Amino acid sequence: MRTFFGVGCLLVICAGSVLARTVNVEDHGIVPGQDVTFKVNQLLEELQGEKGVTLYFPKGRYEFKPENAIEKYRAVTNHDNSLKRIAFPLYGFEDFTLDGGESTFLFYGRICPVIVENSKNIMLKNFSIDWDTPFHHELTVVERDEKNNTFVAEVSPMKHGFKVQGGKLLLGHYGWEDELGQNIPYDPKTGAPYWDTRRYGLKYRGAKAANVGENRVRLQDATRLAPPLGAVLCAWGNSPNRLAQSIHLGNSLNTTIENVTVYAGGGMGLIAERCENIHLNKFVVTSAEGRTLSARADATHFLGCKGLIHVENCLLEHMGDDGINVHGAYVKVVEYMGDNTFLCEISHRQQKGLIFCEPGDKVMLTSRKNVQPLYESTVTATRILNESRFLMTVDMMPETYPEGPLSFENLTWYPDVIMKKCIVRENRARSVLISTKGKVLLEDNWFSSQMHGVLIEGDNKSWYESGGVRDVTINNNTFVNHGYGNGQGYPLYAAPMLLPEQTLGDDQYHWNIRFTNNRIKNFNGHLVHAKSVKNLIVEENTVEVDNTYPSSSGLPAVALDFCKDVRVKNNSFAGFEFPIRIESKGGTTGLKVEHNTGLDSGTLNK
Structure with a gap:
């Protein structure tokens, strides 16, 4: 093999044919510390149609502003469709690598960092995505008057400031203002949303605001209960507010994302639709230093994909919604x-x-x-x-x-899923949502979220996310304190979501779920809730008490409703001061409960 060096590129030649070339952006006037959006757009346009290119950024801090970005109308699932300014428009690329060289890509305003569309064999690696000002503000409570339901908060960031107009708080951004709207109150002691979070949720209407200092605002009747001192209320405007996802993959084949960190996003960290084969390795969604919240919605989300979604060695934390969601659509x-x-x-x-x-x-x-x-x-x-x-x-x-x-x-566009050695924690909502008829393996992960751990749902009611699973293995994972949002979360919750007028049919909705060898630490003793599941195995799991949150005993540890062929065997519960029980109803048949420690099976037919 011979290697030739040219100006601005590296050619690798083997057997007389060009295999690849590396384009160094520095040779095209793209350097850190300035807005490089136009030049990057222009360079990508020149490279379109060429295979085997690596676009390389020497390590630095590159800025991307919307004023000179190309604009395309984008329909983005689970987001708000609109004309979108784009920093990296990867349309119709093949055998292409974006190598950030450990750089930070810093974005301003409503601009979409990376869009991969109608492309094949794309790799994104070695960079981080952040915004000069995130899409939310963080209000830290410094004074509290519980009797009058009033508190004073310091507002951050203050680059674009805030103002009070007609008694309303308006939060400044790069080119727009948000009224006080959707929010999540975080506990600085745990780094996660508060126990019984809704107590401190901001109301959408009726709040009275007053400016009481350079970066302080007094809010009265803004919450159901005045938040504790030190509480951090992460707040943003009401819909439309999902206008600038961090990475969007659409209609593409074989996409790899490796060593990429997302610190913020006006929507999801990664959204993929109608893609085949996606591999995430060391993909991180987390909050930047000095901030509490990361992406405003899900860390990762996959709709109508196929092939294999392989997620490994990833850290997903502090986001405003779920860790990973894989599903189809009704x-x-x-x-x-x-x-x-x-x-x-x-x-x-x-x-x-x-x-x-x-x-x-x-x-x-x-x-x-x-x-x-x-x-x-x-x-x-x-x-x-x-x-x-x-x-x-x-x-x-x-x-x-x-x-x-x-x-x-x-039925064609349902993927297999492998998720291994990942951490999902300190986020609102769930760790994992799985609604795919492909083969699923969740193994060696660590989960701790405000609601359920693994939610297997199917929803012909609200978000219309299909469908019933057929082969799911959840093995050797750690689940910690799921349900601290309201005390009722389960490590595994498998049940279709129904409207009041909808009923279950003659057959079970979900099939073949194995929940085995998992370690659970929680305050409520919960293990599994299953409704309309056939062939459910719950074996060799350990559940130990954790005293971080108040104990709760209102719901059964194992709750079964209209299930068929269920085996609950060799599970152990330890340290709980209230009864740990299993409850079966709704015509559940074929239930075997054997050799469990600390679980009261009562009069169940064993």
Whole structure:
């Protein structure tokens, strides 16, 4: 092999063909300490269509501002669609590496750092994403009057300041202002949201604000209960507020993200949709020094993907929502048009613009009344009418058209998931949400979140996230104090979310879940809650008391509802001063409870 060095690039030549070249941005006038957005956009445009390029940034702090960024309309699932300014528009790239050289990419205002679209074999590595001013403000309580429900808070950051106008607090950003709206109160002692968090949640209306100093504001009736001294209220405006996700992957094949840190984001740290094969290694979402909150929404989120999602050695903490969420989408059937053609509608407003299916995809018709599958077909044609509605033609129809409200889910675009040696902690909501019919392995992870640990749901009610799982193994993980938001969280909670008018069908919604060899430390003695699950194994888990939060004994340790073929065996509970029990209802059948220590099985049929 011969190596040739040229100006601005490194060529590697083997057997007479060019395999790759490295482009050093410094040779194109891109240097730290200034706004490089236009030059980066321009360089990427020049590289478009060339395979095997590594774009290399010498270590430094590079600034990206929206004024000279290219602008494209983007429909981003679970976010707010809009015209978006983009720092790294990776559209149609192949065999491309973005190597940040351990640099910090610093962004200003509503700009989207990295978008990978219609690309193949992309690697993002060795950089961090941060904002000059994050998309939230942190209000630290310095005075408190519980009797009058009033507190004084220091506001940070103050670069763009705040003002009080007509008794309302307006928080300054790069180019806009937010009213006081959505928020999470964090406990500085634990670094996590408060125990019974909602006590201190900000109200959306009725707060009276007064300016009482250069960076201080007095708020009256802003919360249900005046927060404790030292509390940090992380606050931002109401919707639309998910306008600038940190990394967006769309319609791409084989994407790797390695040694990348996200310190902030006006939405999710990473959102991926209709992608095949994604590998995250040492991907970190965390708060910057001096801040409490990291990304405002999920750390990572995957909708309608396939192949393998492999997540390893990752740290996901301090975000405003879940650690990882993997699922499909239910779309509503508006009308059957005849000739095997359906008029369909995207179900949730923040999924509008979603590519639900393409010809060749296998889809399943599902009842919205009892969330049961009805019929499988293959898509032969689609026609997008607008962001909300599309026409879909399938190859076969049932002999009798089903009665009642209907949905479709896409069976082709469900991924396998491997998550190993990761940490998810100190965030609002859950550690892991899994709703995929692929094979799932969660192993050797450490989880501690405000709500449930692993939530296996399926939702034809609110976010319309499908679907029922078929093969999930949760083995050798550590779960610590799940449920400190309201005291009721479980390490594993598996149940479909239903509207009051929806009912369960004759068969179970979730199948084949194994929860084994996990270590749980908590205050409530909870282990597993399962509803409409078939073939559930709960074995060799240890649950030990932890006194960080007040003890709670209101719910059973193992709660079963309309389950079939369940084995609860060789689990142990230690240190709890209240009864630890198992409860079975809803016609649960095939239940075996054997050799558990500290678990009161009462009169259950063993």
